[in-house]
Amino acid sequence: MKEKLFPFHVALLIYMIQSGVVIFSIPRLLAQSFGYNGWASVIIFLGISSFAIYLISRVYRLGQGRSIFEILEQAIPKFILYPIYTFLVALWSLLGCMVAKQYVIIFQMIAFPSTHPMFFKALIDILSFILVVGGVYTIAKASTSFFWMIIWMTLLLFFYFEDFEWARLTTFFFRGDTDMVMGSLDIYNAFLGFELALLLFPYVEKKGKFMKAVYAGNIITSLTYLFFSFICFGFYSFGQLTKMKYPLLELLSFIRLPFVERIENLLFGFFLFPALITIVMYMWAAVEVAKRMVPKVNVKWHAVVIFGLLYAVSWIPDVIGEVEQWLQYLGYVETSVTFGLPLLLIVILWAKKGAMNRE
Template sequence: MYMLFLGNDRLFGREGVLFIFQIIAFPSTHPMIFMFIFCMLAYLLINKGIYNIAKVSTVFYIITVWILFLFFFYYHDFKWTRLTPFIFQGGNPDKIKGFFDVYPAFLGYELTLLLFPYADKKTHLMRSAFISSGLATIVYAFIAFVSFGFFGLGYLKVLQYPILVLFAYVHLPLIERIENLLYGFLLFTTMITTVMNSWAAVEVGKRMFPKLKNVVLSFLIMLFGYVISFIPKVLMEAQRWLNYAAYVETGLAFGFPIALILLLLIQRSRGELQS
């Protein structure tokens, strides 16, 4: 049931991304049109299976990884004096809330558990999971470092989307408003995140409803996510819903493994008592 919630939560979170894309690129177009196309593409990709999803994910990675090199474009305006001189000072004093605000960006590692049936000894699944999580951490830290040195702490407090502002700072002689193009590339990563979590929801749904086919399950999950996307009318409302869902998802990501460990310990202790 957790994965079913996770699949719809990630899909619902994509609406915020599409809201932003609609605002900066197609302000006169209804955002649910983009949401429909996005859900349709995700649905088609889910039904291709995990191996094809992995291939597409590799292609999307190659398409988007070059964007990181654009952050070296800001080295002329990067100032070390803008970096906050004290760690965790001047920001949110509530460290627990700050943790729950940041941690959802790292969620998704739990999907590795569903990949064990598709891996063998040559795959080195866990090593790959650790490497990918490490690379994601390095990317997040690098972007945060550049953002602090470019904007400064005070400016970052009032910016809602600093990455878009960074993209807007890049100027090319033949392209105007390059942030529209760059943000469009980021939709590829959004697609893979949605597809992977929805695929996980389908895999768990097969255990809960074995008589339903994969095509039907994926259609119901995407349809449910599309329908609830009509509820928020503005971007701030969608962000608030996503924050609530992320808090629940973080609690489940920690709670279920702990509950499983406790259950295994209880079963083992009962087995020792019976013996």
């Protein structure tokens, strides 16, 4: 019997894909984009991302759980489809690569300033390669284990209640010198990852509950962002929050234990787990598309080529600002894919259904 992903694993997998290094900067992005009490805007992005998931659910129901590759290949000629596949391979592999580079540069800056970040990048690529070659079931099991290894960190929120001041939240909502349009695009990038559920159709169990699990994972991510951002808005002044690069990382530095110094370095290490799942799933998605283009080649060689090329590309941006700019632009493109790909699939399925009805 072929192994299947259960809804519980899917929900945790979606959460782990969405969560990552971006959580360190999202309080600042919310403050800069939505002003006072910008934490509340997370609810707006929950609604937008839920609509995008609804589009995916329509594809799932109309296609009766079939692979999106089957749907595309039955309707679009290969000479048109292969450039689309190439685009998706490049986009998803670059996203995974830049997430890895962002994490290792921050880790290098706070813990090992004299070590070249590409050394850590190579180590993360090796771990990612092992998981990608293991397949989506191995990745899902690893993400479930990683989830239980990091979820306890939410309890750290209670540490800050003593210094939390309600007066810092003010009575104003979404007021101040803000840029909501471009800022919203940057914030929405923090919710990306659920769109990879499109590739999970052939691997899931209990088909009626699959999409509910995707919604659940997105809700867990949104609540995590909401709670951490709420604490940051009440712990820091609004002026401080807009100027800090990584408010949550600064927040961790306030924890003091008598037997551990610089505990934020230790806590930051735990964020490798969600970052690793984000990297692995985008790389896995790129490999899945590459397999459709060249099906006769072993999956390990697909992974070797993609990881090798992307390790070379990752040398190009060498400072954190450049890496985050790459991620920003890639996020804009991925946002269009998040809505565009499901809509394309829905149109294809509707057209096919209409043709069958006419017959």
